[in-house]
Amino acid sequence: MFELIAFYTISVLTIGLFLVTVLSKNVLYAMTALAAGMSLISGYFFMLGADFLGVVQLIVYVGAVMALYAFGMMFFDVTRDIKEKNTNGAVVFIIAGSVAVMLTMIFSMPLGINSIMTLVQPEVNATNPEAVGLVLFTKYLVPFEVAAVMLLVAMIGGIILAGKKMDDSLTSTEDDKIIDTEGL
Amino acid sequence: MDPLLIGTVLKSIIVLSIVSALAGFGTYIERKVLAFMQRRLGPTHVGPFGLLQIAADGIKLFTKEDIIPSNANKLIFSVAPAIAAATAFIAISAVPLFHTFEFTVPVINQLVIVPSVIADINIGILFVLGMMAAGLYAPLLAGMAQANKWGIIGSSRTAVQFLSYEVVTGLSVMAPIMLVGSLSLIDFNNAQADGVGSWIVWQQPVAFVLFLIAGFAETNRTPFDLLEHEAEVVSGYATEYSGLRWGMFFIGEYANMITISFLLAIIFCGGYSDIGFVAGWLAMLLKVAFFFFLMLWIRAAWPHVRPDQLMWLCWKVLMPIAVINIVITGLVVMLG
Amino acid sequence: MNEIRKEDERVKGTQEYVLLDLSHSPETGFDQFAQVVKRTFGKELFVGLWVTLREMGSTLFGKGKHTVSYPLEKMPIAPRYRAIHDMLRLLESGNYRCIGCGLCEKICISNCIAMDTKYDENQRKEVSEYTINFGRCIFCGYCAEVCPELAIVHGGRYENASEQRASFSLFEDMLKPIDMLTQQKEFDGFGAVSPNADENIKKTPLAY
Numbered sequence: 001m002f003e004l005i006a007f008y009t010i011s012v013l014t015i016g017l018f019l020v021t022v023l024s025k026n027v028l029y030a031m032t033a034l035a036a037g038m039s040l041i042s043g044y045f046f047m048l049g050a051d052f053l054g055v056v057q058l059i060v061y062v063g064a065v066m067a068l069y070a071f072g073m074m075f076f077d078v079t080r081d082i083k084e085k086n087t088n089g090a091v092v093f094i095i096a097g098s099v100a101v102m103l104t105m106i107f108s109m110p111l112g113i114n115s116i117m118t119l120v121q122p123e124v125n126a127t128n129p130e131a132v133g134l135v136l137f138t139k140y141l142v143p144f145e146v147a148a149v150m151l152l153v154a155m156i157g158g159i160i161l162a163g164k165k166m167d168d169s170l171t172s173t174e175d176d177k178i179i180d181t182e183g184l
Numbered sequence: 185m186d187p188l189l190i191g192t193v194l195k196s197i198i199v200l201s202i203v204s205a206l207a208g209f210g211t212y213i214e215r216k217v218l219a220f221m222q223r224r225l226g227p228t229h230v231g232p233f234g235l236l237q238i239a240a241d242g243i244k245l246f247t248k249e250d251i252i253p254s255n256a257n258k259l260i261f262s263v264a265p266a267i268a269a270a271t272a273f274i275a276i277s278a279v280p281l282f283h284t285f286e287f288t289v290p291v292i293n294q295l296v297i298v299p300s301v302i303a304d305i306n307i308g309i310l311f312v313l314g315m316m317a318a319g320l321y322a323p324l325l326a327g328m329a330q331a332n333k334w335g336i337i338g339s340s341r342t343a344v345q346f347l348s349y350e351v352v353t354g355l356s357v358m359a360p361i362m363l364v365g366s367l368s369l370i371d372f373n374n375a376q377a378d379g380v381g382s383w384i385v386w387q388q389p390v391a392f393v394l395f396l397i398a399g400f401a402e403t404n405r406t407p408f409d410l411l412e413h414e415a416e417v418v419s420g421y422a423t424e425y426s427g428l429r430w431g432m433f434f435i436g437e438y439a440n441m442i443t444i445s446f447l448l449a450i451i452f453c454g455g456y457s458d459i460g461f462v463a464g465w466l467a468m469l470l471k472v473a474f475f476f477f478l479m480l481w482i483r484a485a486w487p488h489v490r491p492d493q494l495m496w497l498c499w500k501v502l503m504p505i506a507v508i509n510i511v512i513t514g515l516v517v518m519l520g
Numbered sequence: 521m522n523e524i525r526k527e528d529e530r531v532k533g534t535q536e537y538v539l540l541d542l543s544h545s546p547e548t549g550f551d552q553f554a555q556v557v558k559r560t561f562g563k564e565l566f567v568g569l570w571v572t573l574r575e576m577g578s579t580l581f582g583k584g585k586h587t588v589s590y591p592l593e594k595m596p597i598a599p600r601y602r603a604i605h606d607m608l609r610l611l612e613s614g615n616y617r618c619i620g621c622g623l624c625e626k627i628c629i630s631n632c633i634a635m636d637t638k639y640d641e642n643q644r645k646e647v648s649e650y651t652i653n654f655g656r657c658i659f660c661g662y663c664a665e666v667c668p669e670l671a672i673v674h675g676g677r678y679e680n681a682s683e684q685r686a687s688f689s690l691f692e693d694m695l696k697p698i699d700m701l702t703q704q705k706e707f708d709g710f711g712a713v714s715p716n717a718d719e720n721i722k723k724t725p726l727a728y
Contacts, residue, residue: 028260028325028328029259029260032260032325039318046305051305051306051307052307055310055311055314058311058314058315058317058318059310059313059317059354062314062317063314063317063320063347063350070325070328070339070343071343071344073328128307129367217576220575220576220579221573221575221579223575223579223583224586225585225587225589228589481573484572485568485572486565486568
């Protein structure tokens with residue numbers, strides 16, 4: 001009973017919050033709604049008994065990704081509304097609508113069929129993080145490593161991009177020299 | 185009725201009320217300790233030894249005018265303090281505080297089991313850290329919504345500081361997790377039940393120090409309190425707040441301090457298991473009180489760091505040490 | 521450069537200055553790292569902790585606190601401190617010392633002293649009005665210095681907050697109360713004759 005109430009509450013809230021994210025013209029509202037929606041998604045994981053994934057959702061999406069997002073937003077004036085420029089409403093509507101219909105069909109396809117199978121049998125005796133770890137390091141080892149390499153590449157790229165002028169200190173150089181390095 | 189359910193509800197109410205009261209009492213203790221360390225008096229006039237200063241402050245906060253700046257985003261401005269208090273309390277819900285115990289209510293003859301942890305999820309430690317990480321939205325949104333340049337600077341510092349030190353907290357706590365082999369804080373406590381010698385702090389001193397430092401940064405305590413560093417950014421994210429909304433930020437900060445103190449005591453210092461003749465609950469209280477005192481003590485003794493020093497410390501010192509610590513611990517666990 | 525150094529030597533005299541060694545700040549990254557290691561594992565951080573803890577102990581169990589709980593206890597002020605003026609009386613007759621010469625009114629640089637005099641029935645000069653506007657007084661002490669009779673002096677009453685200007689600017693308020701005449705001490709503060717005045721007196725060189 002509790003689970004049902006929780007599910008419907010969280011569902012309504014999640015959909016509502018993501019609607020706000022899409023429809024609101026205020027950056028701050030959109031961002032807050034996105035963060036709240038992300039944290040509510042972890043509620044589904046908790047209800048399904050996947051505690052570990054729920055917490056990972058909380059830490060990674062709410063904690064890190066969203067905060068970086070917010071950090072980016074900080075360069076806008078968040079108290080003003082954004083004027084959107086839609087040149088052709090019909091094209092946007094058709095593309096977005098067809099993608100939405102397609103995704104709905106793909107994800108609702110298994111519902112009518114009885115032949116849904118679990119690809120990986122969960123270890124019965126293992127606790128939640130252990131089960132995740134077992135699957136991750138046996139069946140999905142290659143994608144896991146590929147993802148790791150990709151993140152490493154992204155990290156190195158980020159360091160190279162940011163580290164070009166790392167030796168120049170903005171505080172201890174003269175003003176004209178700073179202008180010189182900018183090439184003005 | 186289910187004795188466990190009654191106990192859990194009872195415990196939630198008690199923890200909620202005690203921790204929010206402790207936030208007020210914490211300010212009293214902080215002012216007194218800082219005063220003594222600087223050879224001053226601290227609050228003396230309201231009540232015996234100034235003890236009723238908490239009530240006076242509370243009345244002041246409740247009755248103060250609640251100002252919302254006209255340029256601010258009113259909804260987000262009002263919601264942000266609630267996030268601070270809520271995430272802090274949700275984080276406490278997964279921390280085991282004392283022993284599980286049971287008693288019978290005399291008149292209606294109802295058995296009540298009070299669990300050691302309110303929400304017994306088996307990944308407690310990650311949940312607490314994740315919830316404290318979500319707590320960064322409070323200063324972030326507060327600073328962005330208030331249309332004040334100090335607020336913006338405060339909230340950008342929030343993002344930088346909390347995100348960076350989350351890495352150190354997570355990595356430093358990884359080594360004890362490998363030793364215990366569980367993410368449940370109750371398992372941590374049970375693994376250290378054999379007296380002082382079995383405390384994880386002796387096996388993982390580096391992780392302890394790293395977690396302590398990162399804990400200071402995550403609770404916005406003095407060597408790292410750049411979010412509302414008066415000398416630089418007026419009051420940071422809390423510049424435009426007054427009255428009860430400001431008080432909620434305050435309660436959130438002190439609740440986080442208490443949570444970190446409990447975490448330090450449970451993960452590294454034996455938790456609520458008995459030490460010799462000292463009962464477990466008393467040992468727990470003493471440890472938490474010590475860590476709380478340590479936060480005040482360091483505030484009295486050490487200066488702030490600069491923002492660039494903060495980042496330098498996190499990414500070039502603490503994180504490499506944490507990674508090396510994990511590698512060494514992993515090797516020892518694997519080979520041993 | 522050398523001359524300046526010499527000049528410094530001369531000014532320095534016999535005082536023993538301790539020069540702090542501020543010669544090198546870290547240049548390279550490794551120097552910085554070494555400095556941090558030294559500061560982290562050296563004594564510096566823990567000395568700070570120890571000092572605060574020691575002070576806390578001595579505050580609670582030893583020397584006590586530094587704080588003066590001000591309205592309840594007051595610090596003694598120096599005798600030459602220039603606070604609200606006192607009007608002194610003659611010890612013999614109890615009459616006020618002021619002879620109404622008006623010097624203080626003349627010398628007052630902020631024009632805050634106002635006085636009015638008249639002749640009484642004995643053809644003696646009598647002060648009929650005497651006010652000092654403390655909203656304007658800068659407590660320079662010229663009035664006390666110029667007074668030939670040591671009638672106006674600076675007292676020790678420094679808490680000069682009031683709801684009305686009149687409550688501390690009346691002559692009667694500044695005048696020593698007649699029943700406390702026995703407690704009037706000869707003023708040794710600002711404008712008074714210094715204790716060693718006799719030694720400082722020189723013979724007027726009349727004989728040429």
